[in-house]
Amino acid sequence: MxxxxxxxxxxxxxxxxxxxxxxxxAALQILLTSTLNYNIxxxxxxxxxxxxxxxxxxxxxxxxxxxxxxxxxxNDRNNYGGIVLTSRSSYAGLTENELAxxxxxxxxxxxxxxxxxxxxxxxxxxxxxxxxxxxxxxYRAYEPDTFDCEGNKIEQEEINQGTFIVQRYFLRKDGExxxxxxxxxxxxxxxxxxxxxxTGLGDNGQIIIRRVDHFKFLLGIKENDKDEYxxxxxxxxxxxxxxxxxxxxxxxxxxxxxxxxLSRGYEPMNSNETxxxxxxxxxxxxxxxxxxxxxxxxxxxxxxALRNGYGLMExx
Numbered sequence: 001m002x003x004x005x006x007x008x009x010x011x012x013x014x015x016x017x018x019x020x021x022x023x024x025x026a027a028l029q030i031l032l033t034s035t036l037n038y039n040i041x042x043x044x045x046x047x048x049x050x051x052x053x054x055x056x057x058x059x060x061x062x063x064x065x066x067x068x069x070x071x072x073x074x075n076d077r078n079n080y081g082g083i084v085l086t087s088r089s090s091y092a093g094l095t096e097n098e099l100a101x102x103x104x105x106x107x108x109x110x111x112x113x114x115x116x117x118x119x120x121x122x123x124x125x126x127x128x129x130x131x132x133x134x135x136x137x138x139y140r141a142y143e144p145d146t147f148d149c150e151g152n153k154i155e156q157e158e159i160n161q162g163t164f165i166v167q168r169y170f171l172r173k174d175g176e177x178x179x180x181x182x183x184x185x186x187x188x189x190x191x192x193x194x195x196x197x198x199t200g201l202g203d204n205g206q207i208i209i210r211r212v213d214h215f216k217f218l219l220g221i222k223e224n225d226k227d228e229y230x231x232x233x234x235x236x237x238x239x240x241x242x243x244x245x246x247x248x249x250x251x252x253x254x255x256x257x258x259x260x261x262l263s264r265g266y267e268p269m270n271s272n273e274t275x276x277x278x279x280x281x282x283x284x285x286x287x288x289x290x291x292x293x294x295x296x297x298x299x300x301x302x303x304x305a306l307r308n309g310y311g312l313m314e315x316x
Contacts, residue, residue: 051263051300054209062304068140072311077250081105084136087114090244112197122235125171128213129286132171149182150206162190171215180212181205211264220256260301268293
C-alpha cells in the first residue's frame with residue numbers, strides 16, 4: 001500500500017522563515033549591543049588611563065617646582081620661582097642696570113629663550129574648544145643620572161654648575177588630533193659668566209599625553225596679609241601680558257595648582273550614539289567645535305600642593 005507524504009504548506013513555510021528571521025535579528029541585535037557596550041567601556045577605560053597616568057607623570061615633576069629657588073616662596077617676582085610667570089620681557093623701558101636689580105622668575109641675565117611666549121600664560125595655544133593654557137615650571141637639578149621631561153640626562157657637572165631645569169607644558173597638533181607635550185630646557189646659575197639664555201627651550205617637545213582636546217590650570221593663591229585662599233587663572237593673577245612694574249610689591253604667593261585636561265577616546269563611536277559635546281572645566285563651560293566624528297571625552301583634574309613654596313609663613 002502506497003503511503004502519502006505531505007510537505008509543509010506555504011503558510012507554514014512563511015511562518016517558519018519569519019520566526020527564524022526574528023531569532024536571527026534578535027541575536028544580531030544582542031551582538032551589536034554587546035559590541036557597542038564593549039567599545040564604550042574600552043574607550044572610557046583608555047581615556048581614563050591615558051589621562052590619569054599622564055597627569056601623574058606631570059605631577060611628579062610639578063612637586064619639584066621651586067626647588068632651591070632664592071626663597072621658599074612662589075610668586076611673580078621670586079628669582080628662580082617654581083611657577084615661571086615673568087622674565088626680563090615683563091618690564092618695559094628699563095636699562096640693563098635697572099633690570100639687573102629688579103626681581104623676576106627667570107633671572108635678568110637670560111636674554112635668549114626667555115620671552116613671554118615661553119612663560120606660563122592663559123589661552124595662548126589652540127585646542128578643540130578654543131584657547132588652551134601653557135604652564136612653565138623650573139627647579140634646580142639635584143640628582144645625577146635623572147632626566148627632564150624630554151628624556152635628556154642630567155649630569156653631575158651640571159649639578160655642580162647650579163643648573164636649573166625648565167619644563168613647558170602645552171598643547172600642540174599630533175596628526176589630526178591634539179596632544180599635551182613637554183618642552184624642556186636648562187641654564188646654569190653658578191657660572192663665572194652667567195648664562196645668557198636657556199638651552200633647548202622653545203621647540204615642539206615630547207608628547208606626554210595623546211588625544212587631549214583642552215588643557216587648563218589655575219593657581220591656588222594665598223593673600224599676603226590674611227588667610228584667604230582662591231584659585232585664579234594666570235591672566236586673572238598677572239593681568240594681560242604678564243607685565244611687571246619697577247620696584248612694585250610681589251603679588252600673592254602661590255600655594256598650589258589645579259590642572260585639568262579634556263581627554264578624548266581613541267575610537268570614534270557609532271554615528272547614531274548621542275555623545276556629550278559640552279563640558280564643565282573649573283566652572284567654565286566649553287564646547288567641542290567642528291567634530292565630524294563622535295568620541296567619548298572626559299574631564300580629568302588634579303590638585304597639587306607646591307610644597308617647595310610653603311616656607312616663610314611666619315613673615316606673611
